Amino acid sequence: ETGVTQTPRHLVMGMTNKKSLKCEQHLGHNAMYWYKQSAKKPLELMFVYSLEERVENNSVPSRFSPECPNSSHLFLHLHTLQPEDSALYLCASSQDPAGVWGYTFGSGTRLTVV
């Protein structure tokens, strides 16, 4: 266990479904992140939250909607996804947004869009 917990571990959803990914950390970290990892592609930063405020959104399609209700929890709400959105979605946390001390990652949610 890394201290960052993601649920569910696996998710299969249809293109018309709405689902949410959950990430939880109790490390006392102040920043949380969503990354997308597709086959044969580098890790793509999707969203960054620092002290519960969104700091960066790297032009992610609006069908992905993040939510950070407190410093320990991060959600990624999904709706009307496309098959190309199938990927491993990784959550991470760090003591500071620059990640100077490194990131702690969860095990990811393997998402399949059918």
Next chain:
Amino acid sequence: AQKVTQAQTEISVVEKEDVTLDCVYETRDTTYYLFWYKQPPSGELVFLIRRNSFDEQNEISGRYSWNFQKSTSSFNFTITASQVVDSAVYFCALSPNAGNMLTFGGGTRLMVKP
């Protein structure tokens, strides 16, 4: 802008061989941090090492060693006497000391065969 290049996409070795994973980075910052992460089949990225740009001393941790060469902008990772459990994807990453986010390389998949 920052960039991290891991030119080796896949490496296959036989157990007990030594293997070096290359990492070359680009940054305009004078102060920055370099990292290596391991991603086993379970999915989570596991932090291995953090090195700041002012510390060029090489580091050894058990079978792992890291060679930081600022003159060539490289931060290579060597596994001595590789084991099957070392099979994973390894990521090199860069964090500038300017509040920007962690930038990952494309990763190197290491396969250690018995």
